Amino acid sequence: MSASxxxxxxxxxxxxxxxxxxxxxxxxxxxxxxxxxxxxxxLVSFMQSRLGPMEAGPFGSLQLLAEVGKFxxxxxxFPRKADRFVFAAAPFVVLMxxxxxxxxxxxxxxxxxxxxxxxxYLAMAVSSISVIGILMAGWGSASKYSMLGGLxxxxxxxxxxxxxxxxxxxxxIQAGTMNMQGIVFAQAEGSIFGWDGIGxxxxxxxxxxxxxxxxxxxxxxxxxxxxMPIAESELVSxxxxxxxxxxxxxxxxxxxxxxxxxxxxxxxxFLGGWYIPGIDPNxxxxxxxxxxxxxxKIVGLTFVVFWAxxxxxxxxxxxxxxxxxxxxxxxxxxxxxxxxxxxxxx
Amino acid sequence: xxxxxxxxxTVGIFGLVGVALVGVFLGLGRILRPDHPNLAKxxxxxxxxxxxxxxxxxxxxxxxxxxxxxxxxxxxxxFIFPWAARLEAxxxxxxxxxxxxxxxxxxxLIYAWRKGVLKWV
Numbered sequence: 447m448s449a450s451x452x453x454x455x456x457x458x459x460x461x462x463x464x465x466x467x468x469x470x471x472x473x474x475x476x477x478x479x480x481x482x483x484x485x486x487x488x489l490v491s492f493m494q495s496r497l498g499p500m501e502a503g504p505f506g507s508l509q510l511l512a513e514v515g516k517f518x519x520x521x522x523x524f525p526r527k528a529d530r531f532v533f534a535a536a537p538f539v540v541l542m543x544x545x546x547x548x549x550x551x552x553x554x555x556x557x558x559x560x561x562x563x564x565x566x567y568l569a570m571a572v573s574s575i576s577v578i579g580i581l582m583a584g585w586g587s588a589s590k591y592s593m594l595g596g597l598x599x600x601x602x603x604x605x606x607x608x609x610x611x612x613x614x615x616x617x618x619i620q621a622g623t624m625n626m627q628g629i630v631f632a633q634a635e636g637s638i639f640g641w642d643g644i645g646x647x648x649x650x651x652x653x654x655x656x657x658x659x660x661x662x663x664x665x666x667x668x669x670x671x672x673x674m675p676i677a678e679s680e681l682v683s684x685x686x687x688x689x690x691x692x693x694x695x696x697x698x699x700x701x702x703x704x705x706x707x708x709x710x711x712x713x714x715x716f717l718g719g720w721y722i723p724g725i726d727p728n729x730x731x732x733x734x735x736x737x738x739x740x741x742x743k744i745v746g747l748t749f750v751v752f753w754a755x756x757x758x759x760x761x762x763x764x765x766x767x768x769x770x771x772x773x774x775x776x777x778x779x780x781x782x783x784x785x786x787x788x789x790x791x792x
Numbered sequence: 793x794x795x796x797x798x799x800x801x802t803v804g805i806f807g808l809v810g811v812a813l814v815g816v817f818l819g820l821g822r823i824l825r826p827d828h829p830n831l832a833k834x835x836x837x838x839x840x841x842x843x844x845x846x847x848x849x850x851x852x853x854x855x856x857x858x859x860x861x862x863x864x865x866x867x868x869x870x871f872i873f874p875w876a877a878r879l880e881a882x883x884x885x886x887x888x889x890x891x892x893x894x895x896x897x898x899x900x901l902i903y904a905w906r907k908g909v910l911k912w913v
Contacts, residue, residue, distance in 0.1 A: 463802055467809050518821045526834040538814045545810030549803050559806070560799035567873050568803070585848070589836035594849060602853045604862040611869045618876040687837055693820040698812055740843055764911070767858065771910045775865070775901065779894055782872065788888050 449586040466559050472777035474548055477744060478699055479510050484751040486702070493756050513695075521690030525588055528688065532586030537689075539579030543734070544703045546572035551710045552626050554720050554736030555728050565626035566618065567701060569711055570611050573666070576704065577603045580675070580685050587688035591636065595684025597765065599675030605770040606665035606672075609658050612778035615713045616655040616785045617648050630719035644723040649716040654781045656716045656776055663708050664751055665770070667701065671758035674766060705751060706744055712776040713743035857909055868897050 457465070487509060491498030499506030524530060550569040552558040562568065577600055584596015618624055620634035636646025649656045665672040674685035686697050713719060720736030721727050761769070836843045875882070875890055882889075904910055 459798060464806055466802065467805065470809065471813070500844045518824050519816075519826075520821075521826050521828065522818075522821065523829070523833060526831070527812055527836060538811050541814050542807050542810035545806045546811075549806045560802050562796065562799045572803075572868075583890050588848065589843075590838065593851065597851050597855050601858055604859060608865045608869070610864065611866070612872075615869070615872050615876045618873065619879050622877060624873065624877050669893075682837060691825060692817055696817060711837070712893060731797075767910065771861075771901070772905070776898075779898065783891065783894060786876075786879060786887050786890060790883050 469553075469557075470545065470548055470559060473551070473553075473710075474544060474707070475699075475704045477710075477741070478703035480741075480745065481638070481702045481706055481748050481752075483507060483510055485748060487751055489749070490756050513777060517692050517695040522693065523688075523690045525688045527588040527638065529586040529588065529617060532582050533688070533695075534586075536579050536583035536586060537693050537700070539582060540700040540701075541574050542699060543572060543576035543579060544700055544707060546575065547704070547711075548707045549742070551714060552630060552736075553740055554733035555627075555730075557720075557733045557736055558627060561625070561627055563623070563625050565624050566629070566711070566715070567624045569626075570614060573610075573708075574603070574607055576700070577607075579700075583689070587685070589688050591682045591687045592685050595675050595677075595681045595687065598681075599685055600670060601763075602665055602668070602675060602766060605614040605767055606662040606774075609770060609774035609778050610662035610666060611656040612775065613652075613655040613662065614715060616652045616778075616781050619782070619789050620648060620651060621784045623721050626714055630714060630721055631727060633718045645718055645721060646779040647718040648717065649678055652716060652781075653724075654777065655785075656712075656779070658778050659712055659716065660747075660750065661774065662768075663712060664754060665766075667705050667708065667751065669705070669751055671754070671761050672766060673755075673760055674763055677760060705748055708745035709744045709751070710740060712747055713740060717743050717747075719743075733749040861904060861909070864900060865897070868893075 483506075487498045487506065499509035502508040502512045522532065548571055549559045549572075550565050552561070580599045580603070581596050584592045584599065586596075587593070587596075596758045617629065621629045623632065625631065633647055637643070638644075638646055638650065668675050675681075676686065681687070688692055689697060718734065720739045722732070722735060722739055724734070725732060838844075871893070872890070875886060879886055
């Protein structure tokens with residue numbers, strides 16, 4: 447891509463892919479682990495005036511490994527009447543969706559998994575695969591709680607899929623491209639009323655879209671206040687009720703990994719991605735600093751997600767659908783029209 | 793193979809990696825975990841009482857209606873994306889075309905709204 451020293455570009459395809467797969471595994475698993483420890487273990491504990499895990503490792507930092515070890519030893523229970531194949535396949539589909547999604551997130555001028563023109567379009571397409579996995583889990587379990595949870599999840603995920611997609615279109619209009627790298631460069635090279643000190647992160651011009659995107663993201667991740675599908679006080683654990691041991695943990699990993707990846711997509715779209723003001727975005731050093739910048743932005747955005755999760759009470763199903771169809775979708779459509787008019791006018 | 797197709801091969805490989813990762817976790821668990829199924833343990837969970845009736849119970853038709861609405865709007869988004877990426881080239885012509893398109897879709901939403909489809913129960 448850039449004229450600078452491009453180490454990855456000179457390798458054979460399978461070598462490049464090997465490096466990318468390793469980086470992708472690290473991106474998904476390390477970020478999921480970081481989020482679970484920082485937010486789920488520690489953030490919520492401090493919000494509730496307790497310490498959280500303190501025993502395993504310094505400040506409980508190895509608690510996560512202990513948890514995985516615990517779940518590995520748990521019995522794998524299949525409900526007697528379950529549709530065994532669908533029941534077993536569901537976690538595969540959910541985690542596959544996460545890995546397909548992480549592919550589009552860039553980490554630097556040359557540090558990308560794929561660099562296609564369809565970038566964000568592809569991301570929006572594959573992110574809905576997890577709905578199928580969740581519906582499979584709900585159906586395959588052959589339990590009334592699971593069935594209800596699966597249906598609620600599907601109803602919610604497809605309702606909030608639309609505001610999510612429509613919010614992205616505002617950014618695509620402004621950037622003039624669907625390529626994730628193109629969107630980063632468009633923000634890095636933009637200017638605010640002629641001042642180009644920090645580029646033009648689209649959160650400034652697409653503030654409405656950012657708000658819609660964050661709300662829809664919260665719903666897509668089924669985090670409270672949008673946790674109707676797994677409402678523990680009415681549905682036990684929704685579509686995950688019948689899962690035990692490692693299979694249950696895999697849904698959990700998928701949830702947090704997807705939270706990280708969605709935040710990464712939001713960071714690219716609205717916060718300028720891996721760009722640091724003051725450093726030429728084509729500089730080779732950005733391949734090292736870029737991923738770190740992304741990590742900071744991911745942790746920052748997920749902090750907001752979990753802050754909301756631990757603060758707001760749950761929505762009712764009718765309120766939830768009303769918010770999506772009667773508020774967010776018209777608002778997102780209006781945002782598209784206004785952005786389009788301004789784009790053509792200026 | 794062209795770079796374009798190769799990037800989709802990468803997407804496919806990432807999908808397989810996701811599947812393989814789940815396989816590795818479950819395979820590791822298989823070595824470590826006990827396996828003693830019995831009839832009571834394998835029963836579906838229904839708050840501790842014996843489950844009654846058919847497990848695949850009837851569900852609210854609302855979900856289906858919302859799914860239909862979703863399909864309509866999702867197809868719409870597919871058409872808006874390419875327009876959004878090329879708006880600079882189309883200028884005012886594209887803007888008016890898309891305004892008409894979005895207006896027609898909005899009519900659909902308003903129709904569903906007035907018909908009471910968007911009201912939950």
